[in-house]
Every structure is written in structure tokens, then in C-alpha cells.
Amino acid sequence: MKLATYKDGTRDGQLVVVAKDLSQAHYASGIASRLQQVLDDWNFLAPQLQDLYDTLNQGKARHAFPFDPRMCMAPLPRAYQWADGSAYINHVELVRASRHAKVPDSYYTDPLMYQGGSDDFLGPTDDVVCVSEDHGIDFEAELAVITGDVPMGTDADAALDGIRLLMLANDVSLRHLIPDELAKGFGFFQSKPATAFGPVAVTPDELGEAWQHGRVHLTVQSTWNGRKVGMCEAGPEMTFHFGQLIAHICKTRNVRAGSIVGSGTISNKGIDNGGQKEWPKGYSCIAEKRAIETILDGQPSTAYMKFNDTIRIEIKGLDGQSVFGAIDQKIAPLA
């Protein structure tokens, strides 16, 4: 099923069930008003939402209305955890290669993850409000899962059973603030402003054959200022699957219902075209494009985002239809 959260002036919004083709929606009132409520009591509430979803898809839901992604908050407008991985090692390899640094061996066995802020997420069409263009504003197209309760010590395969929903994410980064912040060793704060999520969260069965053991075998499209810059494959090159990312977090602590776990920037290896290295699938964040330029030309030529720039991120399913709806945001200055 597909779930979204409609803006209603409150902090948590109103839960709606959305039709498979994203054409219609229906308030979940009578079942649950907020998505966190459903995650807290999944086994009881999810089947009721599934019934409403089936009825909606059959065109028989009584109070259906046209679905409008502009009405959406993030499916979870605030969450108790946002743990983001860097699960596509190719991204790390590219960024490091551009500064002649090697990837430590441990990175291939031990996922790189950071704890992000989860008190203030953005909806799919909300402006990305930034203090300054000088901060190096970048998008990052990612996939994310929302978990149920996963007890301390759960292994990677068992952790897959803890995945309730999948989402699309734009993990906005302020690139020029990252080096100083990471040099302090305690992770990110100022270099990671609010993350945005796609209009609907979907259960794994919505992906059909594209969902394989914790990986999504679909293409992520990133369109920057109307120009398609990325058509990256999310599946085969995901070094750590979502079960491995969850297991990393719950090694010494419980992961509780409503935790969001992200994949990190989706990234594909380049190919060798007659001695010339090329990246035909493009990029899911500008930092990666700049790393490629640095490897090829000795320096980056693509600038980061400016105010009024737009970024659109979307994934089409095996049936050609949009799975999550599109993230479609504009960069805006702090008023």
C-alpha cells in the first residue's frame, strides 16, 4: 500500500491512503490519524489500511479525492530516528579518488553511517531554505526505509523483517561546511539541514520483483533545473543492503518503530570507453559530478546550487509508473 501525510496545520499532519497510480487519496480517519501511530501498532492497523487501499484502487472508496503531492508533508513529518548510511561505496571511492585518498579496507565490511536530525523534515515540494549560497548547497537522491521495532543484536537478514515502508529522500548537504565539521570527528550538524522525503511511503510489496533482499532494483532519476543529470541504478551497486544498515545501528541498542534508515547517495561506477573513463548514468549529487570532473580534468567545473535552482527526484516502477511520486523542490533564501 501507499501512505502519505497531508498538511493540516498540525505538526504531524493527517494520514491518507493513496492509490497505486497516485491519482486518488482517502483520509485514513477511523483507522489512524498519524503515520507514527500506525508504526507503533503495525500488526493491528496495517491490515485495516490495506483494506482501504484495496477499496481505493478498485474505485470504490466513498470519500476519495484527487491526490495532490503539493499537500504533502514528509510521510513522517518528524521521527524518532534518522540514521543515514553511505551504502554505495562507489560514491566514497569517487570522492576520495578526486583528492588522491584511498578508501580504508574497513569501509567494505563496516557501513559508514551518521545520525541525522529528525525533528523537522521537509515535504516533497517544500522549499529548501538555506542561509547562504556560499555553503555549497547540494541535493542527494537516496532511498530510505522506515522500520518497526528491531531489538538490540538483530542480524542483517532478520533486520529485513523490520522494514515496514520505503521512501525517496533528498538529503540536502552544505558541502563547504562539511570538511571543518567532519574534522572535529563528531559527525554532522550544520552541514546537514532538513531532509526532504517523497510524497508517499510504500510497503515493500509495492516494488514487486524490484525489491530483492533489502535492495531496490530500480532507476533513480535526478533532474536539476529541468535537465536530467542522473539515471542511477539503485540495486546492484548498493554495497550494504538495508538489513545490514539496520543491523549496524542495533548492534548495541534497540531500534524502535518509526526509525528512518537511509541508503546515502545512489552511485554507479564509471565505464571504460576505449581508454576514456565515462559515467553514462550521471549522478545523484553534485559533489559526485565535481569529483568526476576533478579526476578527469584536475578540477571541478560544475558549481553547487543557487537560490531558485530546482531539483526533481523520482523513481519509476517496473510498470513505468512513479512509485513514490516526485520530490520537486526549490532552493530558497532564509526570509
Place this chain on the structure above:
Amino acid sequence: MKLATYKDGTRDGQLVVVAKDLSQAHYASGIASRLQQVLDDWNFLAPQLQDLYDTLNQGKARHAFPFDPRMCMAPLPRAYQWADGSAYINHVELVRASRHAKVPDSYYTDPLMYQGGSDDFLGPTDDVVCVSEDHGIDFEAELAVITGDVPMGTDADAALDGIRLLMLANDVSLRHLIPDELAKGFGFFQSKPATAFGPVAVTPDELGEAWQHGRVHLTVQSTWNGRKVGMCEAGPEMTFHFGQLIAHICKTRNVRAGSIVGSGTISNKGIDNGGQKEWPKGYSCIAEKRAIETILDGQPSTAYMKFNDTIRIEIKGLDGQSVFGAIDQKIAPLA
């Protein structure tokens, strides 16, 4: 006023108002059932809770009952943000001096903070469940504040107005997991299991003269296995006050109601006693004791905590009474 959350089998517990002397409590039902609800709508709900608090202190509350800290969850059993600082630079200086490293100059002007997990906090008497004694189990006695909404770009002084409540915290650390984790540069995950909080959260006015411009001028007592090991002054040596810590977080993003911001281990400078360096106030975490031993003797002699060890953390107010109640926990193995 003083607020606590009673265990009732749900994830968020039941909000209770607690008398100033911690003797009696009263369910806040009719006003609010959960603390997050109050933080979401503070200006409307806090005065109603204050009225109940006043009535309770006058011995006139109709359904008062004896307050039992063992019934308490963390005041916020789960939160949308847990941002912990390292605001006592002396702690950083000691730990670095023990390994002959200097503190970078920027540490005196730019707070060191990490984003912690906030989906699964411990109550004041809950066991600290650990996977292994070999992880180097340590307590950390800290103060923390809970904020209201603080908009992006708020400065340090204005951020003080965003402080709603204060708490006592035990930010458990797994010391032997820290070096490898921090070397990756993305901050903590496995080395920071669930944090515990003291029984009651209090409004700043409860501290009277001890609350001065974002600092708490009181003594934090830490008792390990029944032996008092720390009597540390929380006020004068707090390098960054709570307003500065909040301003650090909200430089590029909004901080939303219910965010918890911690001080980091409370730490006091040593004194020179006739050419001999001494630390008469003791320590608020074992890592600091071991750093002192390393500075004095070339190596640490105090081991980290074992299963069944106990840790008690408490702060007495200017009137000699316990402000927050005591954190009183036992280390336990994962079942």
C-alpha cells in the same frame, strides 16, 4: 514545576506532575497525557500544569499519590532530537593531555556536539543493558535541556528563551568502540547506547539563583558502586552555555519543540597542591579518571564498569533537596 512520565505499558507513558520535594505526584490527565503534547502546545498547556503543581505543593490536590521514581520512564521516553554537546572543555583537555594531544583552538569558540539516537531512552532506574563488558562501559553525568521551537538562525542569547525544561542525564558510552567509530569521521552509533534521564524534568525557575544565563550553578554527585566518585560543579566551568549549544544546532536548520540538548560530561579543572596536581572534585565519567591516572602515572588503573555495577547521579538544589530525583541504574547483560 516538575514533570515526570509514569510507565503504563505504552511507548510514551503517562504525564504526571510531581511536587517540589518529590514526595507526591498527580496524573496530568485532563490537561495532557504525554510530555511531547505539552511541548507542542506549551503556552496553552504549561499554565494549566503549573496550577496543578501549585495545588499539589499546597497539599490540596485531590488525587495525589506518593511519587515513586521506579515507576518513571525518561520524562520524554522518546524524542525527535537528542543533540549532545561536549561543553566542558576541561574534559576534552584532560582526555587529550592523557594521549599527549593538543586541543585545537577552534574548540574554544565552536562547540563540539554529536547527534545521538533518541528513539529509545531509559528511565532513571532502568538497567543499562550491554552486549559485552569488553566494550568499556562508562557512565557520563550530564545536564540537558528540552527546547520549544527555535527557528533557524537564532543567536545564543535568544536561544535561551527556547529552553522549556531541564533534566539530568546518564549518557552511557562504550569507550572501547569509540576510537574506531570516530576515526570514520561520521560520529557515534555503536559506542553510544541508550541514554538515561533523571525522574523529573523541571522548569528553569525551579533552580532559582542557581540558573544563570544558561548555566546550572549546582554540584553533580556521581556515586559508583556506592562510593561517591564525583562532586563536580556544573556552572563556572561550562565553556558553552545551553543557549550557545542550541544556537550551534539551529545555524542552518530549525530546532523543533521537544529537542533535547545535552551538556556533555560535567568536568572541573584540577588544582595545584604544592607542586602536586590534584582533582579533589572527582569525576563524572570513568574515562576522565583514567585520563587523570594516565597524566599522573603514565597509565590508567581504574577499570570500566562490569555487569551488576551501579551508578547513581543526583543534584541537590540550593535548598539541599534533590532537584531532579536520582538516576540509579545497574549494568546488565543482554538477555
